[in-house]
Amino acid sequence: MILNNKEEILQSIKANKIVAIIRTDSYEKAEKSAVAIIEGGIKVLEFSYTMKFVNSLIKELTDRYKATDILIGAGTVLDPETARNAYDSGSKFIISPYLNLETAKMCLRYRIPYIPGAMTVKETADCMEAGADIVKVFPSELFGPAIIKAIKGPLPQACLMPTGGVNIENIDAWLDAGSEAVGIGRNLFKTADQGDFDSIKLLAQKYVNKIAEYGA
Numbered sequence: 001m002i003l004n005n006k007e008e009i010l011q012s013i014k015a016n017k018i019v020a021i022i023r024t025d026s027y028e029k030a031e032k033s034a035v036a037i038i039e040g041g042i043k044v045l046e047f048s049y050t051m052k053f054v055n056s057l058i059k060e061l062t063d064r065y066k067a068t069d070i071l072i073g074a075g076t077v078l079d080p081e082t083a084r085n086a087y088d089s090g091s092k093f094i095i096s097p098y099l100n101l102e103t104a105k106m107c108l109r110y111r112i113p114y115i116p117g118a119m120t121v122k123e124t125a126d127c128m129e130a131g132a133d134i135v136k137v138f139p140s141e142l143f144g145p146a147i148i149k150a151i152k153g154p155l156p157q158a159c160l161m162p163t164g165g166v167n168i169e170n171i172d173a174w175l176d177a178g179s180e181a182v183g184i185g186r187n188l189f190k191t192a193d194q195g196d197f198d199s200i201k202l203l204a205q206k207y208v209n210k211i212a213e214y215g216a
Contacts, residue, residue, distance in 0.1 A: 080105070095115045
């Protein structure tokens with residue numbers, strides 16, 4: 001199933017519950033890590049704009065998986081110009097470490113899911129009022145799963161995606177706390193530095209199995 005509609009993309013993120021965040025120092029490691037993660041069953045991937053080659057990588061992978069339900073998106077998007085570059089490269093969603101109102105407007109204009117970062121109840125509410133359907137709780141490792149319950153106390157309607165500190169051992173705790181999805185970064189593809197992409201695939205499979213067990 002090809003996902004192009006904003007609502008379908010958001011629903012897919014929520015249903016899959018895992019966003020794999022890729023940030024490496026080489027195109028080859030990023031590309032091979034992405035393929036291993038996808039082969040392991042994770043369907044939603046975020047590519048950080050801290051990588052100078054990210055536009056080319058997003059274009060390549062978007063084209064490669066265009067006839068599938070794999071979602072390729074952009075992360076560490078700080079401004080509307082970068083968001084537009086990501087959109088033109090094929091990104092299906094935009095993720096930022098904090099709210100940028102002009103980026104939010106651009107994403108609303110083109111019906112691109114925008115997931116800005118927040119750390120407090122006030123920041124979360126600001127993101128929601130700017131049109132964010134999902135708010136990235138970042139950096140979530142500073143607080144642990146308790147931050148999700150703390151934010152959802154006054155804002156039970158908030159759709160939250162913690163990023164930072166989520167791993168195979170604690171993912172259940174984050175979901176139990178009320179997370180709609182989670183962002184998983186370096187711990188998922190750390191063996192890429194050794195050229196070990198089989199381990200990345202196996203770990204991705206473990207995460208997918210965890211989600212399947214959680215929803216059973």
